[in-house]
Amino acid sequence: MSKVKKIISKLPVGVVVCLVIFLLAATQASICSGQLSLPVLPDASPAEPSVSPTADSPAGLKQQRQEISQRLRVAQRQLDAVKESQEAEADSRGGELTENLTREVGNLKQLEVLLAQQQAAEERREAAEKQKVELEQRLQDLRARGPEDPTPYSFLLLDQLRDELVAETARQGAVQATVDTTAEAVRLAKAALAEKERQRRKAKETFDTNKDEERNPQLSAALAHAELETRLAGEILKTREIELAVEKRAQQSHELQLAYLAEKIEWVGRQTHFRVEDLEHQLVELERQERDLKQSLQAAEKTAQFLDQQWFDARGRLDQAFERPADLLEEVEARRLARLAQQQRIAALGQQLARLEDRREGWNRRFRISQHSVSREDRRLWVEETIQQLEQLDRERRLQTIRVDEVRQDLATLEAKLDSDSQRLDGTTRWLRAQQTTLSQLSMLHERQIASIDASRRLHDKLLAELRDSEPATTWSDRGKQAYEAIVQAWNHELASIDDRPITVRKIVMGVVLLFVGYLLSRVISRLFGNRFLPRVGVNPSAASALQTVLFYSLLILFAVFALKIVNVPLTAFTLLGGAVALGVGFGSQNVVNNFISGLILLAERPIRVGDLIQVDGLFATVETIGARSTRVKTGANLEIIVPNSKFLENNVTNWTLSDTMVRCEVMAGVAYGSPTKQVEELMIRAAKLQEMVLVDPSPFVWFREFGDNSLQFQLNFWVQMTSLTRRMTIESLVRFKIDELFREAGIVIAFPQRDIHLDAVRPLEVRVLAPEAPAPQQGGSQVGKAA
Known part of the structure; x- marks a missing residue:
């Protein structure tokens, strides 16, 4: 291989480019002719790929993966050779070629991964199909021969089947959501395939209509790349369709499992009774769990003391340190987390022990329900208690879920901190790893708590359902x-x-x-x-009214x-309530309390009494009743007026009958100037004495008050027993009548308002009689314009 690389590096760039283009053309020809035996692209319309059984089988997919791997190695060698040639001599066409080969290598890698996914999906589809067939067979056997479990059926078996049915029913939404998500992925894959097909057709048309021979290699490479991407999109679609078929098979298997469990529960439930042996077996299991939890709790409490000491020691070393090194800070944090985790573990064990007691009581109640030995009152009480326990379990589960999320966030933050600094000291990393381990254990602890809560909740759900299902029919007597x-x-x-x-x-x-x-x-x-x-013992009415009120x-x-x-x-x-009452008295009730206290004072001191004639703000009235808040008085016009009690203590009140009913009355009379004053005095005294209701002792008398503008003013004074304002005014009126009568007989004139005008002129007054049309004169003294 190294010799080939050396030879290629010595060749000119143009020769290398021609060689690569030739290889690409050969690759395209091999792909188009099917030499690599790649699967044929599926049509985008059907729900499942239309491929040959051999290509669809795991063995066929494995063979395709081997061929793609071989093609990938060839393309990788070509890419490496071009890169080495570029290092020797820079060339723009070489850079474009490198980019094309890089994309080809990436597409081939994706194609290899997709084939691996297809192979795994095909294996899952075969397993799902086998599971479906097995479930169908089990359901047929159940309907034909009944459950395969030995009889008599245990109540615990029935309970286990119900738990499985609840769990499978809860998964129903997740299974449907998975099918919907996979179907959406198929739809998107079809759309992507259609887009790739459009790009491939465009590249093929460009290549076919090209007349520039120099662009043929470039267009040929672009066409090959478009066809490879189209094949890749087709394989993605095929993979998604296989996954959709797997999920549909899983959904069908899930529905069969639900049907199987439901029918088995119905079959077993008809022949199952809650026996004493079943209850004892469950209680023994709960006692074993209780012993294990107590042992774990004792061990956890001992470990907590050791962890507390470790945390205190680390805190002490940190307080004594001058520079507070990072590893010591992380050690203190790790010790703190370990101490916190142990405390939460102790609390969790205690809660699990408490829930075990509730579960024991739940099993005993379920047994009593099965034996029909529960009274109506106990049933009602149990329903209320069970609902309360379920609500409490829901609250505890939400709390544990929140704690799990918090621990996971802390764990993610800690993992990011570990990954962010690669230059950290080994001591610091050690304590960060310890924190990570503690947080992982804490997360597992909360998850075990959730599992314990779920177990208790399932038991109480069953208890509540059995309480409601076993309730007897309600009669009219029961309703009463x-x-x-x-x-x-x-x-x-x-x-x-x-x-x-x-x-x-x-x-x-x-x-x-x-x-x-x-x-x-x-x-x-x-x-x-x-x-x-x-009244029979001689108490006067006013005192009797006060004593009656008290x-x-x-x-x-x-x-x-x-x-x-x-x-x-x-x-x-x-x-x-003292504070609230005091506050009410201080604000909203102060007027009411003021009048009430004033009423008590009036009843105690008795400045006014029932029947007294009083004068308040110029108003004369007789006291009718004295109440706790107000006093009722009646005027001479027979008007009843309600007066607040505080009014009598805050204002000046005239009580005409408080200690004595004798009142001096006054009558004024004015006579003309020149009248005999002594005779006037005698006549006025005589007028008073002639009235029977005027007291003789003290005797009446007259005052000569003043020389008025129009008359001589005399005032007659006499005394009467004033029981009411009407009586007084009546007596004064009679005295005035008598004075007028006596004055007429004596020829004494009662003066009336008058004015005497005295004119003093230097010369005589000039009097003229003028015609009506003549104007009045403008000058002169006092003139009379019109004479009679």
């Missing part, structure tokens, strides 16, 4: 019991808890009812006490405490 149980459950439903005591719906309803009854009783008792008892609120508080005691609600519950 269910309704009663639902009502009792809702009646005793816990809403909250205080001091470890439940607050249920029943307690709240009973508390509200008792509080309402207490309110009614407080109202009745306080009214009887205030309206009947107190008794009402006292009884209401007592009944509220009694209601809380009856329903077993601790009084400490209200200490928790």
Whole structure:
């Protein structure tokens, strides 16, 4: 070979180029004539390749691979020879030739790989076909003779078959997705083949219509390359079609497997009973697993102490180091990861032990269900507990899946770090490898956790299905019991808890009812006490009303405490509400509380009482009732007004009847100037004394108030018992009538408003009578324009 290379290197470039073109033409002729026995290109339209059985068989494909390998070696030698000649003398045509040979070598390599894939795919198709035939035969034997397992069938066998059916059913979507993906690959391969065929036809047309002999070698090489790429695309299509056929066979086998498992489960289920031996066998297996887990947990706890010490030692050496070398940093990280992985392993073993206990209880419940020894209440409770356990298992599985993804990301980052630096020290690489190993073990730990969770979930799924399937038919009596149980459950439903005591719906309803009854009783008792008892013992009405109100609120508080005691609600519950109550008082309830406290003060100090005549903001009214928040008063016009209690403490209030009902009244009278003042005084006193409702003691008297503009002002003062504003005003009106009568008899004039005008002129006034049309004079003193 070396001698050939030396000879070729000594030849001129032109001779070498001609030699290569000749070899290419010979290769093209051999390919076109089928000397290499390459498979014929398939038509793009059919779903499966149309090839001869010999070419399709693994042996035929193996022979084609050998021929392609031989052709690849020849092309590689040609490429090497051209490259060596280019090193001796640079030439542009040599570069183009190198590029063509390189592409040819690449296509031949791809063709060799595709043939290998076809050979493997053909072997898989034969295996899939054999599996399909075996499954069809097993299904026929099952239908004809039944299962081949010995009778009596074990319940554990039935359970295993159900698990297999669930697993195969879960794979159904993945199998269909694989078929769809492979069919899409076939479609794309057909499109690529059509494009390559178009390029080949174009290259062939260019070669056939070429009249320039110098371009013939170049066009011939391009045509050969296009035909090789077309063959390559055809082989890709053939490979994809074989893969599609394999996946379809696998899908058919999967459907047969599902049918076989379903029919076998139905056959075995009719003749299988959950025996005590089956339960004991499963419980013994769970006990063995529990012993193994406990031993593993003890060993893991001992190892954790050793790993903790190693991590602390490495941390100490790192803290003492001055420059913090990279290998020591990675060692600390490796020790930390190992410690973390061991902690998670201990936690995982503990969780698996807990799940084993749940699985043991699940098997016992399944056995009781098969023996029909479960009450309706236990069945309902088991359904709720099983649903809760399934939800908990789902949460744990999601958590483990997240942890697996996190560990895989950390592992990918670590592997990238290992590959990025080839100049790393051996010590650093060692600890990075240790971290990689720990992360791999941690990933496997989480995957084992997922497997344990899946096993528990399958068991609880079966338990839930058996609970629902074995539920007896519901009668009207059962419906009534269910309704009663639902009502009792809702009646005793816990809403909250205080001091470890439940607050249920029943307690709240009973508390509200008792509080309402207490309110009614407080109202009745306080009214009887205030309206009947107190008046009989001589208590005045105002004091009786105050005592009645105080008794009402006292009884209401007592009944509220009694209601809380009856329903077993601790009084400490209200200490928790103290902050909220204080906040409400400080903001939204301050006005209400202010009026309430004012009402208590009014009842205690009694500045106003029921029946008192008061004056607030110029309003005269009689107090009707004094409530906890407001007071009701009635005016002389029979208008009832609600006044907030705080109004009586914040503003000035005149109580006309607080300590005494005797009130001094005043009546004003004005007489004309020149009237006898003493006689006026006597007459006014006499008018007051003639009225029966005017008190004699103190006796009436008169004040000479002032010399007014129009009259002499006198004020009559007298006292009356003022029980109401109407009484007072009535007495004052009668006194005025009498004064007017006495003054008329005595000839005393009650003055009225008047003005006296006095004119003082230097010369006499000039008076003229003018015609209506004449204008008024513009000058002169005071003139009268019109005289009567």
